[in-house]
Amino acid sequence: MAQIGKPVITIFLTLLLVLAPCLAWAHGQPVSGTVQVQGGKKLKKMILYLEPANSSFPISHNTHKVTQKGRRFNPGLQVITQGDTVEFINNEDKEIDHNVYSLAKTNIFDLGLGEKGSTLKVKFEKEGKVNYYCSVHKRMEGKLFILPSRYHTILKTPGDFKIDNVPPGRWVLKATHLHRRYKSKTLEFTVGNQPVSNLVLEIVKK
């Protein structure tokens, strides 16, 4: 039994050493770098994301939840992918109705009135920024960033970033954020079978 075990283990380890890079290639590589803002401005909540440069990727079908307790959308800012659905859940303690709507040109919708305990849903087919509101309550506002792919990360302040498991191919790195004075440059690069590092994405004043 011991004589059979040793060669089996050796073959297994050899196969693992040979296949590991291939497996890593099939599962994607990490992409990392740093974000620099002109003038050193401490921009809050930057979303770094990847867009496929010359091909499309399968549409996402995830579902995200936004609650409405205390007459607030929570989370107030959410990042989702094209094809995802958002469920707006009225989990108020009292009998308080909410209506969720958006006037965004790429994603205009009105979900009607949702009573306590109800869930209203909307699917987002197009990328873009969406501001949405409750027509009943004046301080209820939320924001969605709908990205072209699920490869993204959120930075609280400018600095280092890392996006994991990026499939091989040609990609464009972009950033979006809440401060309208600034805009992001873009960076095109290729992911092969090695990690991509030392990217520098600049965010500049308009």
Next chain:
Amino acid sequence: MKSIRHILILIMFALSGFGCASVPEPSPGKGALYGTLKAQSHKEFLDKQSGESDVGYDGFLGGIFYSEAMVNYPRLKNLYACLMNPAHQGGAVHALEINGSEFSIKSMALAKGDRLRVKNNSGLTHHLYLTDDNNEDGFQEYAPIPPQSEQDISINLEGDLELNSEEDESLRMHVHSGKGLDCQRLTSGDRYVFQDLAPGNYNVMFWFWRLGSIKHQVTIKAGQSRLLNETLSVDRVIH
């Protein structure tokens, strides 16, 4: 209680009869456009309140009681009735103040080329800038406005815009700008009048930043006063 409520409603109705708005008289060879602009809650919300239900927002005189947290549609300010009039040139001056972290007006519709006379009542110098909601490259910046001073800034972009300050991210004003837009600022229920219009076809827009816009095309004839009432609500704008 119900009978008192009915009596009060009758009294208010009778009093309102004395204040009936008259039809504007246009000048010879000209026409006029007039009407009332209102804002209203979502239809489903209104339908629910008119139904028999223990759960509602009943006001003392009937109707809806709007709490502090709610959008008070019958009293909503900064609604705009706008006529797209090629004869209307930009260049009008609109007063605007910076008070702490707020602009004195939260939203404004105006003609491209109009100016905002900004009075900075805060303790900060403000570098204001204008961006376009639908075009990342749409951008206009202005010279800094020191504390306790006043400056005119010109609106040279068109579309749905936002006026912000580099120094204070909570300073925000929604702007809708268009070529030849002749706008009147109203509170819900107010009357608007566009007098002495040359006969022809006009585009009319009713707008509030949080409700969007409803547009019409009207034909004005000489000697005619055309009535156009409108109600802004989420369901009317979107559906």
